[in-house]
Amino acid sequence: SQQGEEDPQALSIQEGENATMNCSYKTSINNLQWYRQNSGRGLVHLILIRSNEREKHSGRLRVTLDTSKKSSSLLITASRAADTASYFCATDAIDSNYQLIWGAGTKLIIKP
Amino acid sequence: NAGVTQTPKFQVLKTGQSMTLQCAQDMNHEYMSWYRQDPGMGLRLIHYSVGAGITDQGEVPNGYNVSRSTTEDFPLRLLSAAPSQTSVYFCASSYRGLADTDTQYFGPGTRLTVL
Numbered sequence: 001s002q003q004g005e006e007d008p009q010a011l012s013i014q015e016g017e018n019a020t021m022n023c024s025y026k027t028s029i030n031n032l033q034w035y036r037q038n039s040g041r042g043l044v045h046l047i048l049i050r051s052n053e054r055e056k057h058s059g060r061l062r063v064t065l066d067t068s069k070k071s072s073s074l075l076i077t078a079s080r081a082a083d084t085a086s087y088f089c090a091t092d093a094i095d096s097n098y099q100l101i102w103g104a105g106t107k108l109i110i111k112p
Numbered sequence: 113n114a115g116v117t118q119t120p121k122f123q124v125l126k127t128g129q130s131m132t133l134q135c136a137q138d139m140n141h142e143y144m145s146w147y148r149q150d151p152g153m154g155l156r157l158i159h160y161s162v163g164a165g166i167t168d169q170g171e172v173p174n175g176y177n178v179s180r181s182t183t184e185d186f187p188l189r190l191l192s193a194a195p196s197q198t199s200v201y202f203c204a205s206s207y208r209g210l211a212d213t214d215t216q217y218f219g220p221g222t223r224l225t226v227l
Contacts, residue, residue, distance in 0.1 A: 033215070042116075042202055042218035043155075088154055090216075098143055098162060098208065099170060100216065102154035 005103050006089060012109040019076040021106040023089030024069075030092045032065055032072050033100070037086045046074075046087075076108075084110045113138050118203050118219035125193040125226045133188040133222050135203030141217070142208040144186040145170070146178065148199040149221075155202065161186055162208055193226045200224070 007022045023032070031050045035043040049056045049065045049072065056063045062075040076083055086107045090100040119134045137144065145160035157170030161180040175197060177189040186205075190197060200223050204216040 035216075040221075042220045043204075043216075044218070045215045048215060090155075097168070099145075099157055099160065102147075102156070104152065104154045 006087070006106040008106060009104070010107045010109070012111060013079060014111050015079060015081055017079055019079050019083070019108055019110075021074045021087050021108070023072045023074070023103055025072075025089075025091045025093075025101075026070065027091075028094045029067070030094055032063075033090045033092070034061075034063060034072075034074050035088045035090060037088065037105070039085070043088065079108075079110045081110050081112050084108060115139065116203055116205055116217050116219035118201075118222050120222060121220065122223050123225070125190070125224065127193060127195060127226060129193050131190050131193070133190075133201055133203075133224075135186045135188065135219060136184050137186075137203075137205040137217070138184065139205060139207075139217065140183060141205035142183065144180065144203065144205045145216075146176070146186070146188045147202045147204065148172065148197075149202060150199050158188065158201075190224075195226045198224060198226045 005024050033048045034046045037043045047058050047063050049063050060077045065072045086105040088105045090102045116137045142163045146158040147155035149155050156172050158176050159178040161167045164180050164183050167178050167180050180186050200221050202221050203219040206216045207214045
């Protein structure tokens with residue numbers, strides 16, 4: 001069963017705008033990770049946020065984690081055409097024996 | 113470093129055939145895993161390994177076998193292919209942290225079609 005659920009399923013914005021994607025999960029976690037997948041390619045790790053962290057930045061990416069609401073958000077600022085991809089969250093649940101549980105992803109399209 | 117490599121990139125099988133998907137990593141990662149990705153869905157874990165000689169089942173293990181005789185290699189065997197196994201298969205590896213799972217590195221995937 002999938003622990004993470006991304007919202008929205010699809011998002012289309014103009015280049016230069018900010019894109020926000022959300023992830024909700026069901027059980028307590030050790031960490032939550034965000035990955036990007038370009039069409040037909042493997043997944044690439046973007047950022048990992050641990051359960052005792054609330055916010056993390058990496059370049060144009062900002063991730064927040066609210067463990068009380070069991071949710072996370074990924075913000076991409078000043079979007080570029082190259083950001084067009086699917087974005088997935090994955091949770092490392094406590095007592096999961098190192099298994100990551102994945103959401104279905106948000107498909108992001110950046111219009112030039 | 114080559115990272116995580118997978119072969120083949122594409123494969124077409126007939127129902128009932130068997131085959132092995134190869135996966136290798138050169139990062140000395142202890143943790144390796146196989147996922148399948150179906151349209152509109154996230155990744156589903158098939159099997160994983162926390163070190164050489166140790167394997168365990170994930171969410172969807174039926175119809176697949178794995179072995180881990182070395183740290184580098186983690187092949188996935190389809191015993192008797194079925195159309196329901198048509199999917200894209202990804203191998204991933206990561207350093208096994210003391211408390212949690214670290215960043216996973218993915219191979220480029222194998223696109224499998226079973227007729």
